[in-house]
Amino acid sequence: MTSVLDLPDAHLPDHLDHLRTQVRAFLTEQRAADAFVPYTDSWIVGADPQFSRRLARHGWLGMTIPVEYGGRGRTPLERFVVVEELVAAGAPVAAHWVADRQVAPGLLRFGTEEQKHRYLPGIAFGEILFAIGMSEPDTGSDLASVRTRATRTDGGWLVTGTKIWTSGAHLAHCIQTLVRTGPAGDSRHEGLTQLLIALPRDGVRIRPIRSMNGAHHFNEVVFDDVFVADADVLGTVGNGWAQVNAELAYERSGPERILSTMPLLRLLVARGALEPTILGRLIARAWALREASIAVAVALSAGQAPDVAAAVVKDLGTRFEREVIEAARTCGTEPDLDSTDPLARMLAHALTMSPTATLRGGTNEILRAIIARAMGVR
Numbered sequence: 001m002t003s004v005l006d007l008p009d010a011h012l013p014d015h016l017d018h019l020r021t022q023v024r025a026f027l028t029e030q031r032a033a034d035a036f037v038p039y040t041d042s043w044i045v046g047a048d049p050q051f052s053r054r055l056a057r058h059g060w061l062g063m064t065i066p067v068e069y070g071g072r073g074r075t076p077l078e079r080f081v082v083v084e085e086l087v088a089a090g091a092p093v094a095a096h097w098v099a100d101r102q103v104a105p106g107l108l109r110f111g112t113e114e115q116k117h118r119y120l121p122g123i124a125f126g127e128i129l130f131a132i133g134m135s136e137p138d139t140g141s142d143l144a145s146v147r148t149r150a151t152r153t154d155g156g157w158l159v160t161g162t163k164i165w166t167s168g169a170h171l172a173h174c175i176q177t178l179v180r181t182g183p184a185g186d187s188r189h190e191g192l193t194q195l196l197i198a199l200p201r202d203g204v205r206i207r208p209i210r211s212m213n214g215a216h217h218f219n220e221v222v223f224d225d226v227f228v229a230d231a232d233v234l235g236t237v238g239n240g241w242a243q244v245n246a247e248l249a250y251e252r253s254g255p256e257r258i259l260s261t262m263p264l265l266r267l268l269v270a271r272g273a274l275e276p277t278i279l280g281r282l283i284a285r286a287w288a289l290r291e292a293s294i295a296v297a298v299a300l301s302a303g304q305a306p307d308v309a310a311a312v313v314k315d316l317g318t319r320f321e322r323e324v325i326e327a328a329r330t331c332g333t334e335p336d337l338d339s340t341d342p343l344a345r346m347l348a349h350a351l352t353m354s355p356t357a358t359l360r361g362g363t364n365e366i367l368r369a370i371i372a373r374a375m376g377v378r
Helices: 016-032 047-058 077-086 094-110 113-124 240-253 263-272 277-299 307-328 340-354 364-374
Strands: 129-132 148-152 155-165 176-179 191-200 206-208 215-227
Touching: 016 077, 047 094, 047 113, 047 206, 077 191, 077 263, 077 277, 094 113, 129 215, 148 176, 155 176, 176 240, 191 215, 191 240, 240 307, 263 277, 263 307, 263 340, 277 307, 307 340, 307 364
Parallel strands: 129 176
Antiparallel strands: 148 155, 155 215, 176 191, 206 215
16 A cells, blocks of 8 residues: 555765755855845746746756757756755746746657757747646636537647636746547546647737735636647647646646745744744754655656655645744734835735645645545545
């Protein structure tokens, strides 16, 4: 029963320390130049295409993309170190995040040669930004209930439907979209296909969804008989469910699932604002979760697909992030988005974002169902 959760030893090679030092020095320089203000959830809300291109110039985008496709040809563990430092610092990485984290691996695994050459070099240089069209209105985290439909037509497909909570769609050059191209079958997982839909284009409307703090990163994307050529099908028609699940290991296991509120925790530590017992408990949890996240990264680097372990990391990680916020609320600082006090601003921002923590990437309830099914208890 435990085999589905078996992972390699969580160890980052010592030679990666030099890379970590380089990234930290870069971030220190950027902060000194007022290039960004640290934020919690920066990988979702901190979209700065210019910052993304600066990272690309250092070779820190498209790190695991092979050199022949315009990437850096480096390992997933090297990418892990860079991502860990960026998210922990609250750097504005949202613009390139989806493309670098999961679209690029999906293209490498399922894309045609033409698709790889068309998109991967742009991803590696921060010049092509992606959004992911999965969630739909009134369906929650139940991806199997996809209603956006692609109907066969001469040379391609006509897409009609609506996607929601689509982060970064207003900045994206392409949206990787899960659509229904055939009957659902008994499992509801059949008849799903992934399409690469370039933006902007006729028939696609992108409507902003503003958060309670006024920020805009979510969108509703409406497709109205949008033509998508056969050359823009990702992978195999009808294999969308399997492809999406292969990609979700990247979405659910990365450092961002445990470090979204790390800028807040670091500020609390700098202020000496937490009781030692509370701080000790949070640091111990953070360390254990980091070890689990590294173990998933090691498994991915070995070519494995630890989707169940990734679900565990995501479930526990997002709960930890909420615990950091709850601990911060005991420090005596009043949250205020307009305050001149960085702690008051960051706490207010974290509070307004906190309802999304256990939703994005699949609700915790969905993740627990995945884990229970894999362990044979559901």
